[in-house]
Amino acid sequence: MKDQVRIQEEDFSQDEEIAALKASCLRMGGIATFLGCARDFSEGREVSRISFEAYGSMALSEMKKLRLDAIEKFGLIDARIVHRIATVSAGDNIVFIAAGAEHRAAAFDACRYMIDELKMRVPIWKKEITPEGDAWVSPHP
Amino acid sequence: MKDQVRIQEEDFSQDEEIAALKASCLRMGGIATFLGCARDFSEGREVSRISFEAYGSMALSEMKKLRLDAIEKFGLIDARIVHRIATVSAGDNIVFIAAGAEHRAAAFDACRYMIDELKMRVPIWKKEITPEGDAWVSPHP
Amino acid sequence: MIDVLFFGPVVERTGTRGLKVEHRQGMTLKHLRDELAAKYPGAFEIVCLAAVDGQHARDLTMPLADRSEVTFMARFSGG
């Protein structure tokens, strides 16, 4: 079975990830997921593709810590995080987060926590490739 | 393509539902989903299977209204709701809700709203089949 | 005639999935409810929602048209 936390170039399957998540326990009543996708438009500009770069070793270890933090903080049964590092087109998958709990409130809270924290903690950067040229997306500090 | 809102006996595929959701627009940046599954344990009792019954015509029309309400209330790009009416075993899928928006906050809020409202508005009942006998789950008013 | 339907936990207590009730001039949802509650007291202990023609009906003073489809339901447990 694939690792619970991964950085990979290739796309992923929600069905596979959910099956792997559920395999751990038959007591999971609610699974909340977040799927982040590439958009064809950002801050007023058309975007053709998006390219990602990561500080790979740190990104993976931060994602693993984040999963464990969420499991502990929200009492999850299990959780998974997958982030693609690739050049993707509009509509393509970028990131997938799944949180499985006995009840839905914890699953939702944990899923949201993981994507919010991932954006703050995990060293990944995106470059938007537009008809007018490329630009790194670097939110102002 | 399958309807956005369905009541069905058979299982569903998250990959298929997400692909259908994304097909409507390349501007979807965040998709939040909720998957409800059968648990092997409920309120201190072992549960072998769960059987669902619906007031079918009303359940479907309430689910369709709920989808439109969520799209309007949260500015979603699209949403899907699928509920199985069947006898399922522990670990099996019961309900799937997906909310796609430009940004993640609306997707999460809408997804949670839809499952919370579904439980209150949609005429579906579940019976837990346990080694000690069957019991309809009827939360106290 | 009013078409009365029961589902799930209510059927278990009425022993029937539904019945026909004669429509009367000026009949409200409350009249129908009271009549059926007298007939199926055990079932109506758990009835807490009603629908008329597939729409939630929260106002019991609502008059019922002939040929309505009325449901008295236990709290939902879907999802």
Add this chain to the structure above:
Amino acid sequence: MIDVLFFGPVVERTGTRGLKVEHRQGMTLKHLRDELAAKYPGAFEIVCLAAVDGQHARDLTMPLADRSEVTFMARFSGG
């Protein structure tokens, strides 16, 4: 030697993915930061996070061990 790494938007401004910097007795993260900021002022305009050996480093007074791997990073934009 300290191994300095740059990524993404910072590389675009430093023109390099990294460099080696001589380790000095008592050297802190701030010393290294100031030295590199003088060398790559444009890049350090967008640097707002640092990591040492793959761990977030928020305390600039932190002493650096020889052979550390240090990264100065722009705000993340993953997810």
